[in-house]
Amino acid sequence: MATDFHKDDLELIPESELDETSILSSLARLQLMHASLRQLRETVPKVMDSMFIDSRSPDQLHAHFSQTAIGAAKDIKSFAQLIEESKSKDALNRAKESRANDGEGITAWRVSEHADWLDVKKEDATEDSVMDTNNEELDTSAGDLTLADMQAIFEKFKASQMGVEADLDEDTRTVKIFLPSPTNTHFEVRPTAAPGGQNTYTVHSVEKTKLHGKIIEAIASHSTGMGLYSLLEMLVAYKDFKSRPCVKCSRLLDPNAQFPVVRSKRRLKQANGLYLNQWDAFHLSCI
Numbered sequence: 503m504a505t506d507f508h509k510d511d512l513e514l515i516p517e518s519e520l521d522e523t524s525i526l527s528s529l530a531r532l533q534l535m536h537a538s539l540r541q542l543r544e545t546v547p548k549v550m551d552s553m554f555i556d557s558r559s560p561d562q563l564h565a566h567f568s569q570t571a572i573g574a575a576k577d578i579k580s581f582a583q584l585i586e587e588s589k590s591k592d593a594l595n596r597a598k599e600s601r602a603n604d605g606e607g608i609t610a611w612r613v614s615e616h617a618d619w620l621d622v623k624k625e626d627a628t629e630d631s632v633m634d635t636n637n638e639e640l641d642t643s644a645g646d647l648t649l650a651d652m653q654a655i656f657e658k659f660k661a662s663q664m665g666v667e668a669d670l671d672e673d674t675r676t677v678k679i680f681l682p683s684p685t686n687t688h689f690e691v692r693p694t695a696a697p698g699g700q701n702t703y704t705v706h707s708v709e710k711t712k713l714h715g716k717i718i719e720a721i722a723s724h725s726t727g728m729g730l731y732s733l734l735e736m737l738v739a740y741k742d743f744k745s746r747p748c749v750k751c752s753r754l755l756d757p758n759a760q761f762p763v764v765r766s767k768r769r770l771k772q773a774n775g776l777y778l779n780q781w782d783a784f785h786l787s788c789i
């Protein structure tokens with residue numbers, strides 16, 4: 503082992519695994535931090551812009567401005583949290599240490615050489631959320647969905663989404679997912695009877711705010727034909743919906759002060775040949 507970084511954890515990990523998984527994960531984390539920092543540059547102009555949008559009344563102007571300011575404060579808070587997380591500190595320490603040990607050939611990074619740098623890859627791509635071909639077959643199988651099918655899909659989902667609070671109620675065949683604060687949403691997913699055809703699902707949220715209504719609508723219109731596994735992944739992708747900017751316009755709030763309520767799947771092929779689902783956020787107005 504070349505470094506004593508993370509010494510307790512790393513002594514048991516073979517060097518090859520450290521090179522592959524750990525370095526890729528650190529790189530993804532650094533990219534996420536860099537992209538988040540870059541997006542903060544637009545935070546203050548966004549708040550200022552919100553004051554110059556035509557408003558019908560002072561109340562409307564005030565409401566719009568307040569909402570934008572709250573969104574900006576959340577952006578800043580989530581960036582601060584990201585930087586404070588131990589995984590971020592580890593990644594930065596690791597980069598610093600690696601540079602100190604062998605800094606030769608490390609030059610200044612130029613955005614012009616990496617046009618796609620804002621496409622943040624999902625962290626830990628080699629460990630989590632990897633969907634193999636079996637999952638895909640399971641997911642798209644047509645016909646009557648048995649309870650055993652649901653259990654199998656649910657178990658794979660649980661295994662890939664460590665830390666997500668989720669339950670399968672076998673009596674009502676309902677998958678329940680809870681996304682904690684700041685999202686604070688209880689999703690419920692039920693299969694819709696479709697004998698012989700493609701399985702479909704309905705999604706509800708226990709919370710009935712206007713924003714939840716918009717999310718449920720966006721889920722319904724963007725999950726047509728989707729299998730249960732992908733649908734559950736999609737719901738988890740709402741866990742940061744009050745802080746994840748739209749990939750199209752890079753803003754958290756659109757000109758109508760709406761959050762990006764759509765989650766759209768992008769399949770990324772990994773070096774190991776397996777696929778990873780990445781869920782991009784979009785405003786309804788940006789699709």
Ligand SMILES: [Zn+2]
Pocket residue numbers: 748749750751752753756762784785787788
């Ligand atoms: Zn947008």
